[in-house]
Amino acid sequence: MKLAPLHLTGRTRRGLCGIALAASLSTAAAAGPLTAQADPAAPGPDSAQGSQPRGVPNLVLPDLRKPPQLGLSANGEAGIPVTALDAYKKAAQALAASQPGCRIPWELVAGIGRVESVHASGYGLRTDGTTEKAIRGPRLDGKQFALIRDTDGGRWDGDTEYDRAVGPTQFIPSTWATWGADGNGDGVKDPNNIYDAALGTARYLCAGDRNLSNAADLDKAILSYNNSREYVNAVLEWMRTYQGGKVTALPDDTPATPYRPDPTGGSGSVSRTVVPVRTGSRPGERATTPTGKPASKPSPRPDVKPEPEPKPEPKPDPRVVTRLEAVGDRSLAAETGQELGPSLQVRAVNAYGDGVPGADVTFEIVGGDSERFPGAAVGVTVAADGHGIATVPALRLGDRPGGFEIKATVQGRPGQGVAFRVTVRLAPTATADTLTLLGQQPPPAAAGGDFTGDVRVKATRYAEPATGTKVTATLITGKESAAEDTVENAVGPYFTGADGAPVRTLVLPAPGADGVIALPPIHAGQHPGTYVLRLATPDGITVDIVLTVTQ
16 A cells, blocks of 8 residues: 655754655665565564555654644644553663663654554553553455454454454554563553553564664664555654653543544445645644645535444453364374373463353364263363363273374354364284285295295284284194194194294294284104194184195
8 A cells, every 4th residue: 555645844943854864764765775684583664564554554744833732732842641651661661671782762662653543542541551442453354455364363353354453553463473562561462552562562673683773774673564655754753753852741531533543444445535634834824735735625515424433342252262272282192092181172262362261162083983082972062171271081092093183162163173183003012903924825845854935924903013912823734623633742844942842832922013923944844744834813813824745
């Protein structure tokens, strides 16, 4: 959005000096635009806060003819509400302690506050820094201003679909998430509180080790807040006005018409054009337009009714949950058969960012196999504790590896839920549901010799290595023989025991990490014939290997 240029008429010597310096900065920008080429900690003109139109700042400049209130009196005294003045000074003092090299004057913060919201005047500024009425810019839906979709869940701007600039210094919520500050020590970083907003503004302007006593750094800092030369000129002149004259602390309830950074009146479309108009410097001089021509008196329009004041938006109910936040990690790894304890939690949060005690949160198992909550339920509703935290009840995992989700939701907010991902690995103690011979049956062996080649089997469960499987190998006389026909004390194929004696029943070594079991050497014995090597688990899973002994 390009703002209309300002036309200035006759001014005092002090005012002309301020304009001359602002104009010199404009000339420098025309010859070679100043850009903030800094690390990510230093926002520049292309930042979300400064690069896109987010509302209509008040670019009316100081006027020495104005009566004393929120402008200038005839003797050059400037007026600022007492709470706003205190907030600006404390913000500069805080930066002087934490970033002394920045050298930010409180008058610069006041200049931003004056241009953005006229020091929150007309909004019911309270002594604690809050306002009776919310200060919000237009909806940033891309129609008249920038397109910025919701980033704060409506916490600060009351809008869960698009963002709005908020508070006395008009922060975009996503910018506030980085630069927000607690200026009044209440433990909350609230852009709608003028103490917090002033300190956040000071931090933002001082980013990137800027020295604001340097004209180039000062210019970059203000451009990063609003990338408009008219905006820079207005802020600089108000800053120098406060620096060059006596500042009067006015009562917070000084009558004033609130300046509305949202020209849409909340409707989402601009219904009027806002053009700053500069009056003459001599009593009785006719006002001028931005083109320098005398402004004509408007014709009476008896058929046009004045635009009604928009109704103040109701404050959100603190008992209503606006979103859920995961407490800790959203992913968890577990083993089959394990009982999943109360390790997954969510926090039910209201529009103010506070926990909602007693909120009903529903947890549902999505995509599981045999996982169930107590009572064999796939879904359960839990009441949040005094801090708004709800915990997933204990549940026992099934015997199948894989994964599933536990989704947390609150009634009426299906899109604001939280999903936890649980990855289930096969437990090391899991036993096989399948035994598989790897490779071909061993070739025949001559009597008195050995069977050649490695004989290996793989133990798996649901196609995963089952490393907890116990396998017993038994040599029997034939494939159809019963277990009692096992060749004992015979001369058929055999293993060698630890003592070197023939063994025809042997418990095999445990599977490796890949589930593979390698059998020890098999001796053919002295009697030709066909024999069977049967491998079996305690669960009755078997595989038979045919052994042929030749002459």
